[in-house]
Amino acid sequence: MHGGREILLTDNTKRFFDYWNSLPKVGFVPERSSFNPPAIHKLMPTVTLLEIHSRERIEMRLIGTSVARGMGFDPTGRNYLDIIAPETREAYLLLLKAQIAQPCGRRSFLRSRNSSGLIARTEVLALP
Numbered sequence: 001m002h003g004g005r006e007i008l009l010t011d012n013t014k015r016f017f018d019y020w021n022s023l024p025k026v027g028f029v030p031e032r033s034s035f036n037p038p039a040i041h042k043l044m045p046t047v048t049l050l051e052i053h054s055r056e057r058i059e060m061r062l063i064g065t066s067v068a069r070g071m072g073f074d075p076t077g078r079n080y081l082d083i084i085a086p087e088t089r090e091a092y093l094l095l096l097k098a099q100i101a102q103p104c105g106r107r108s109f110l111r112s113r114n115s116s117g118l119i120a121r122t123e124v125l126a127l128p
Contacts (some may be wrong), residue, residue, distance in 0.1 A: 007107060010022035013125045016043055017105075020127050028103045031127045050080055052100070055093060057081070070112065070120070 005021075008014045019040050023030035037044055045066035051059045058080040068074040071083075081089055099106050106126040113119050 008125065011039070012043055012046060013107070013123050016047070016125060017127075019043075023025045052096070057108065058096075099126065100128065 005014055008017060020030060025031065034125045037047075040047070045064040047062065047064045047066050048060065048067055049062040051061045053059060056079075060075050060078050060080050063074055063076045068076075075083055081092075084092060095106070101120075105128070106122045108126070109123045110124050112121060112122065
């Protein structure tokens with residue numbers, strides 16, 4: 001992610017970035033034990049935590065209630081690769097590999113259609 005907080009557009013992504021940045025880290029990655037959900041309780045409905053096991057398995061460890069509602073189901077515990085379009089998997093894996101190799105953050109925008117047909121544009125912040 002070129003730049004830092006200044007490139008983020010929404011208050012929630014800025015708050016999450018600030019929280020993540022405040023955590024003690026080993027290299028660039030926060031210690032798992034330092035992540036404290038109550039510290040960011042207002043953001044938790046929009047937080048998703050993925051755990052990369054292998055190129056074939058990326059476990060959806062935690063899915064915020066707003067995210068699950070937007071998806072129309074709760075994918076907690078499922079393999080993230082099973083719910084993204086097959087034609088985008090390889091590109092996603094290459095992007096993820098580059099992000100992990102740095103390690104670095106990534107900001108992207110996701111367009112999605114919810115169950116009522118409304119199309120939403122969401123700023124997504126992915127951090128190691």
